[in-house]
Amino acid sequence: MTQLDALKGASIAFDLDGTLVDTAPDLVRALNESIAPFGLAPVPVDDVRAMVGRGARALIERAFVRAGAALDSSITEAALAHFLKTYGDDIAAMSRPFDGVEAALDVLAVSGARLSVCTNKPSALARKLIDALELSHRFERITGPEDTSAKKPDPAHLLTAAGEGAPDRFIALVGDSEPDVLSARGAGAAAVIFTRGYSEKPVSTLGADRLFDSFRELPAILAKLAARRG
Numbered sequence: 001m002t003q004l005d006a007l008k009g010a011s012i013a014f015d016l017d018g019t020l021v022d023t024a025p026d027l028v029r030a031l032n033e034s035i036a037p038f039g040l041a042p043v044p045v046d047d048v049r050a051m052v053g054r055g056a057r058a059l060i061e062r063a064f065v066r067a068g069a070a071l072d073s074s075i076t077e078a079a080l081a082h083f084l085k086t087y088g089d090d091i092a093a094m095s096r097p098f099d100g101v102e103a104a105l106d107v108l109a110v111s112g113a114r115l116s117v118c119t120n121k122p123s124a125l126a127r128k129l130i131d132a133l134e135l136s137h138r139f140e141r142i143t144g145p146e147d148t149s150a151k152k153p154d155p156a157h158l159l160t161a162a163g164e165g166a167p168d169r170f171i172a173l174v175g176d177s178e179p180d181v182l183s184a185r186g187a188g189a190a191a192v193i194f195t196r197g198y199s200e201k202p203v204s205t206l207g208a209d210r211l212f213d214s215f216r217e218l219p220a221i222l223a224k225l226a227a228r229r230g
Helices: 003-007 024-038 045-049 056-067 073-089 101-110 123-132 155-162 178-187 218-229
Strands: 011-014 114-118 141-143 171-175 190-194 210-212
Touching: 003 101, 003 218, 011 155, 024 045, 024 056, 024 073, 056 073, 073 123, 101 114, 101 218, 114 155, 123 141, 141 155, 155 171, 155 178, 171 178, 171 218, 178 190, 190 218, 210 218
Parallel strands: 011 114, 011 171, 114 141, 171 190, 190 210
Antiparallel strands: none
């Protein structure tokens, strides 16, 4: 018997942007193409990493606020339409899984864990991205906001992603930001947070069960949490 045996049958859900995949390069490309017609200077990619957690509309609004530029609903809608088309047309041009993601998923799958995606990214875009990166076969389900009754931080999102019977087994949400921690807390699940993601707040302040810097650490962290919850 090994430590990883504690993960057999466990439901492990993953956030997408900033957790499984570094999507910021493509998001900043689409953002800058969308705001350029309105005279705004490009936003640096490192700034976008701290801005992406609340969706495309908020990303555009923040870009205008950052530039001190006027914004009304017609501008927002025009920029948003441009953003969604530009991003969706080449969704994985520069986006890549973080180092060690695929190896960690392999270990978790061999251990008998049930893997899913729990993301606030629009469902169609999430599936398109995961398909483009050839990761879809690794997950039982991909649950975006259109696939559940309420999106993160609502616990219903995580419970939908975890699947039928989830409350009767160990559940963890692997994410990078406050909505992930809050969703896990509400569902009675473990919150495990990636320190190199896209959190607006310092990850040390989020109240996660564990933080991790590298996906090489993740299977052992999850196994220890699962064993403790017994």
